[in-house]
Amino acid sequence: MSVVSGQIADYLGRASMIRRMFDAGIELKKIHGADKVCDFSLGNPDLPAPTAVQTRLYELAGQALEPNQFGYMPNAGFPWLREQLAEFLSDExxxxxxAQNVIVTVGAAGGINVLLRAIMEPGDELLAFSPYFVEYGFYAExxxxxFxxxxxxxxxSPDIAGLEQxxxxxxxxxxxxxxxxxxxxIYSHEELEGIAALLSRKSREYGRPIFLISDEPYRYLTYDGAQVPPVLPLYEYAVVVGSFSKTLGLAGERVGYLAxxxxxxxxxxxxxxxxxTNRILGFVNPPVIGQHLVSAALGSQVDVSVYAARRKAMAEVLDNAGIKYQMPKGAFYFFPEVPAGAGGDDKAFAQKLVEELxxxxxGSGFGCPGHFRxxxxxxxTVIRRSADGFVRAVEAFR
Ligand SMILES: Cc1ncc(COP(=O)(O)O)c(C=O)c1O
Incomplete structure (x- = not known):
């Protein structure tokens, strides 16, 4: 007698690799001490929010409470925030x-779910290029x-011929x-144009829109002056999903948007x-305080130079171990190749690294074996401390 549905039982059985590493990390930290383990498995943005967030928090705390101040709020987000976002996004x-082109959501994750619930017929497909953000498959289902x-x-880069097929x-x-x-x-303007032209042609051919969902939570975490080209002008069925989780370091406050x-x-x-769908999926409305904070801090961001310094440190650690990688232009991840000696076995290499704490x-967890994230x-300091462990793990496969 099962207390959960077959689908969820199946999901639970296939616990994500990120989750497994997270659990392994907890165990290792218990045994060896937190300061001995170099945990690069979770993408939890750690930089403090910009000062505008703190200033606004103090202001809010100093105001007298009013009736309904924390009551149910408009499902689409505060109208004044939608106006403000629309102006900001017009520029971006x-x-x-x-405001009629923007709604505020419970993070990008909430935004994607709200949108998919609104557009998908049973059995419709959501496509993505691999490697991909693992949650997309669950969101489609x-x-x-x-998916x-x-x-x-x-x-x-996006394989446009593969997409056409x-x-x-x-x-x-x-x-x-x-x-x-x-x-x-980061996808180039030309690549985005190619995708848009193809989707436009296929939408006409099949007589039904194929949406282009551009998930952009890392838009403002870029390095060496790289910029993310806009998609909305390129395609009439484009929707941007945005988030303040990374840009403002507010992941726990759950504010994002659909444009x-x-x-x-x-x-x-x-x-x-x-x-x-925002209402009937149970999100109801985005958080009240989070919306105030986002409004106050819109246009500012966490100190990206800290991420840039860490990126450089991580590149040095990988270079030193002879591991091949493509330098990330944005976000806060590396996706290097498993060393040749490991014969492309990403799980075996990750396991060897566990032995080095x-x-x-x-990469299999992202639909792309032969790599790791x-x-x-x-x-x-944690990044630099991992250097010897990487060298030894590569040596072990020589
Ligand atoms: C690619 C991608 N999309 C969406 C999200 C969800 O972000 P949010 O915190 O805004 O829901 C994440 C979070 O890590 C992500 O990496």
């Missing part, structure tokens, strides 16, 4: 947006859809993520559908 996306991946082209009449959306988790790749291409036909219907996530959401 280089296309005029109004939450809405009765299916299918297309291997990225060399350099982890993969599109069938059941494909309802492609989700892209730039800067990318786990690779740190719809203003030129989308019948966009009012989709917006109203998303307001409804170094935790990484095998490391985050740089921890102090630079």
């Amino acid at each position: 996306q280089q296309i005029p947006l109004g 939450n809405s009765g859809g299916r 299918r991946t297309i291997p990225a082209a060399p350099g982890f 993969a599109i069938t009449p059941s494909v309802r959306a492609l989700i892209i993520n730039s800067p990318n988790n786990p690779t740190g790749v 719809f291409a203003p030129q989308m036909p019948d966009s009012d219907t989709l917006l109203n559908a998303c307001i409804l 170094v935790l990484v996530v095998p 490391m985050t740089f959401c921890m102090d630079e």
